[in-house]
Amino acid sequence: MIKVADLNIPVIEDFDINGRKVLLRIDINSPVDRKTGKLLDDSRIKAHAETIRELLDKQNSVVIISHQGRPGDDDFISLEEHSKILSKYVGREIEFVDDVIGPYAREKISKLGKGEAILLENVRIVSEELIEAPPQQQSKTFLVRKLAPLVDFYINDAFATAHRSQPSLVGFPLVKPSAAGRIMEKEVSALSKIFNKEDSPKIFVLGGSKVSDTLKIIEHLAKNRVADRILTGGLVAELFAVAKGINLGKPNMQVLENKGLLSLIPRARKILLSGAPIEIPVDFTVEKPSGELSNDPENNVSGIIKDIGNTTIEIYSSFIKEGKVITLRGPMGVIEDERFRIGTKSLLKASIESPGYVIIGGGHMISMLDKDVEINPNKIHVSTGGGALLLFLAGDKLPALEALHMSWVMQSGKS
Numbered sequence: 001m002i003k004v005a006d007l008n009i010p011v012i013e014d015f016d017i018n019g020r021k022v023l024l025r026i027d028i029n030s031p032v033d034r035k036t037g038k039l040l041d042d043s044r045i046k047a048h049a050e051t052i053r054e055l056l057d058k059q060n061s062v063v064i065i066s067h068q069g070r071p072g073d074d075d076f077i078s079l080e081e082h083s084k085i086l087s088k089y090v091g092r093e094i095e096f097v098d099d100v101i102g103p104y105a106r107e108k109i110s111k112l113g114k115g116e117a118i119l120l121e122n123v124r125i126v127s128e129e130l131i132e133a134p135p136q137q138q139s140k141t142f143l144v145r146k147l148a149p150l151v152d153f154y155i156n157d158a159f160a161t162a163h164r165s166q167p168s169l170v171g172f173p174l175v176k177p178s179a180a181g182r183i184m185e186k187e188v189s190a191l192s193k194i195f196n197k198e199d200s201p202k203i204f205v206l207g208g209s210k211v212s213d214t215l216k217i218i219e220h221l222a223k224n225r226v227a228d229r230i231l232t233g234g235l236v237a238e239l240f241a242v243a244k245g246i247n248l249g250k251p252n253m254q255v256l257e258n259k260g261l262l263s264l265i266p267r268a269r270k271i272l273l274s275g276a277p278i279e280i281p282v283d284f285t286v287e288k289p290s291g292e293l294s295n296d297p298e299n300n301v302s303g304i305i306k307d308i309g310n311t312t313i314e315i316y317s318s319f320i321k322e323g324k325v326i327t328l329r330g331p332m333g334v335i336e337d338e339r340f341r342i343g344t345k346s347l348l349k350a351s352i353e354s355p356g357y358v359i360i361g362g363g364h365m366i367s368m369l370d371k372d373v374e375i376n377p378n379k380i381h382v383s384t385g386g387g388a389l390l391l392f393l394a395g396d397k398l399p400a401l402e403a404l405h406m407s408w409v410m411q412s413g414k415s
């Protein structure tokens, strides 16, 4: 059992999980190369191998579920490639099953032998999975009703999706004995220890393209006074720049419009007006229509913004140097293209070389870490989480953890 604030989270040791059938929710949502559709990074897949191996060593039959991307996005793809990579890291074959709740998947689950594992197809092909609702409601979804009767236990190892109140995360704990997997356990234990309210200044480097999620995170960080400085990059920075009244030019406004982000401007403006400690880039690396690159000041951009600029890197690096805890999530630029990795890589380097403790999260951000450099755990925590990590640090109760607590209350009769 681990304690997270006032929640009791059951762990694997709290049950006799040997030779049983286990439904394991992991998060192997990974960055995808838009051109080839192949995975660009396998850090999350590698991380989950530990829990799977342990369950298989204990002769359990392991049914694995995960999501990848969101419907409508380029990275909403099958988990077939993931199963191959997972098999490599676990050291045993993990068969990919091209179904989630249909008769084929259910037959595969029923016939699964001891010490065997299967990976079901991307759970987000089941439309109910995209709807967020309270655990009670999610426990009545088709997903839960079809799969729960086929397994003995539910284990949630998906720390990175713990901020979503979706059926695969909060529905099962209400109907099955449930526990946190090893990644979930390690993340919440490590982060609770590392992240002290008193440590200051706390610097957050927030970029990427999940702008609506990031606005929510910033609102929570600001409300709970957790952040001393928020250095923005990526599309998050572009939205704040526009909200501040900076003219980024028509093509960039078009990019924001195409991504449906313009409606978020009033919200970003409200955050700025509330006095949240937001920093906006003073220059950008842009790609001109000719394909040429240029480093332009924020109010005179001559092409599409692809990365933060050199002066911004310098300014942000000097803030980072003063941080006691530096948390990074979401890249500063379009890192799928090598030419636009400089901003993200420079800030990662500045963080790692700074005296502060560094927390690195988000699939794209961790993919930029140099795989050959050894991570010193006394200095750096590489989280599997992105949005979940930030909301946890902001002091939010994550729905998946609350559901595990509810499961424990139901099982033990305690409160």
Ligand SMILES: Nc1ncnc2c1ncn2[C@@H]1O[C@H](COP(=O)(O)OP(=O)(O)OP(=O)(O)O)[C@@H](O)[C@H]1O
Binding pocket: 207, 208, 209, 210, 211, 233, 234, 235, 305, 306, 307, 329, 330, 331, 332, 333, 334, 335, 336, 361, 362, 363, 364, 365, 366, 385, 386, 387
């Ligand atoms: N200026 C920009 N214009 C367009 N896309 C951008 C820009 N800067 C960054 N991006 C895109 O942001 C995406 C990554 O953002 P995202 O918010 O998903 O980060 P992440 O680290 O993967 O976090 P998480 O794991 O929580 O999803 C990349 O695909 C990158 O191309």
Ligand SMILES: O=C(O)[C@H](O)COP(=O)(O)O
Binding pocket: 027, 029, 069, 070, 160, 161, 164, 210, 363, 385, 386, 387, 388
């Ligand atoms: O990458 C993440 O943050 C998690 O996998 C959750 O994905 P989502 O933001 O699409 O729910």
